[in-house]
Amino acid sequence: MLALTVGLGFIAAGLPVRGSLLAGAAVGGVGLLFAAAAAGVAQIMPSARSANGTAAALVGVAYLMRGAGDALGTPDQSMLRVVPGWPSLFSPIGWGQRIRPYTDTDLSPLLVLTGSALVLAAVAVTLRKGRDLGDSYLHARDNGPERAGPGIRSVMGLAWRLQRGTLVGWCFTAAVLGLVAGALGPVIRDALVGNPSIAELISRLVPVKANMIDLFTTAMLGLGGVMAAAAGIQAVLRLRVEEVEGRAELLLSVPTPRIRWLTGTLAVAALSTAAIPVITGAVAATVLAVSQAGGSSPDIVVAASLAHVPAALVFPALTALVFAFTPRLSSPVGWAALGVALVLAQFGELLGLPAWLRDLSPFRHSSAMPVETFNLQGALLMSGMALIVAALAGRAIYRRDLTVP
Known part of the structure; x- marks a missing residue:
């Protein structure tokens, strides 16, 4: 829904239809990858709070890596385009912006995002099958009076x-x-x-x-x-x-x-x-x-x-x-x-x-x-x-x- 809304919003703003739909697809691809990653994290972490925190940290790291890649990038002579540096290769957000929907469109980053999302989703399903309901791969430390400080x-x-x-x-x-x-x-x-x-x-x-x-x-x-x-x-x-x-x-x-x-x-x-x-x-x-x-x-x-x-x-x-x-x-x-x-x-x-x-x-x-x-x-x-x-x-x-x- 978010990807469709982004694409239709750009079309409504008068931008080319094909590029607008690709821009929405880029947003959707990044979202799907993080959703699959969060599904895997939910199998590993012992509580909803720790799973949410870990998934949010992954988003933050991806954002910073994308920013570092842009800062280390190489601008062209027109100063209208920057080829991102190597850190952005480790960021789903960096892959999303490499699609460049309105200029020299490259669909390979979209394939990387969707393919990675499918792999992570398969890993999450496999992890889910290997654990009991209510259990997790990382276990919370047992608490009790003997562990309580003053x-x-x-x-x-x-x-x-x-x-x-x-x-x-x-x-x-x-x-x-x-x-x-x-x-x-x-x-x-x-x-x-x-x-x-x-x-x-x-x-x-x-x-x-x-x-x-x-x-x-x-x-x-x-x-x-x-x-x-x-x-x-x-x-x-x-x-x-x-x-x-x-x-x-x-x-x-x-x-x-x-x-x-x-x-x-x-x-x-x-x-x-x-x-x-x-x-x-x-x-x-x-x-x-x-x-x-x-x-x-x-x-x-x-x-x-x-x-x-x-x-x-x-x-x-x-x-x-x-x-x-x-x-x-x-x-x-x-x-x-x-x-x-x-x-x-x-x-x-x-x-x-x-x-x-x-x-x-x-x-x-x-x-x-x-x-x-x-x-x-x-x-x-x-x-x-x-x-x-x-x-x-x-x-x-x-x-x-x-x-x-």
Whole structure:
């Protein structure tokens, strides 16, 4: 359905029919491959949460590999086409963009995507036949009183125990993003020195007067801010899992106030939201400093990563508010809010949307440091909004009963 919608949308925009259908097929091929990969991961991992996290990590790695391949690619003389570098060969997204539906169409990448999807699907079916219902190839560690540390006696400690594995995964992804951001700095520097036309093209596309290394770093740190918001949403949605699977009822049957149950998870979500940009900025700053690629100083890069935290905090707070009122809608509303905010911030101006509508996205109020100066008013506004929404969620959590699917 997504592939068909993309193809028909391009046709409706007046683009050639054949190229539009191939563009939709490219999107569909990438989606099918990841669906097959997720089916295999679901047989291996011991829980839905670990399977979702692993599959999402695969998408993130593929995105980064595609980006690295484009950065290492070779542009032609017209500066309208780039032959991707070798990293994109390890990314399904990279294979999808190699189809080039509107220029020199190449169907072989589409065959690679569909063939790989079929192979992975066959592997997933084989793995499914080899395990018992409810079992997995990787087994979760048995837990019990003998494994419980003293920190788990508090609601905050329990929230940390439930989230620490997910947080480690997000932090690892953030470190990889920072590593890519820092490692590509010398590549960008050398490309600008060896081909002044690239610098001229970028200066036409980006009207801001800034160092090209800083422009690239700003873009990567902005991606880290989006990851931080996603990590915060996922942390809050753990409350819904605990409620659906009956553990919340057991927990709240003892003298545990609901507000402590909610705020413990919100505290871990806030920690996750803050940790990811810091790790991204710290790793990027370290690699840039070691490689001597140029750009802003390490302390400025780390500060630039922190500038995205206030806007990212709005999303877990909003997810908690929806959970407090209508828990069944917490997951779709939380992820939809992130997607809409990202579209408004990144494509709102391109789509000609009014300024007031674009300003509804929290990301619009993040400071694009080090290219821009720090927007103190925007940071205070987003921080205050996150606190108010979280407080409303804490008040509303008392007004409903526990629910089941």
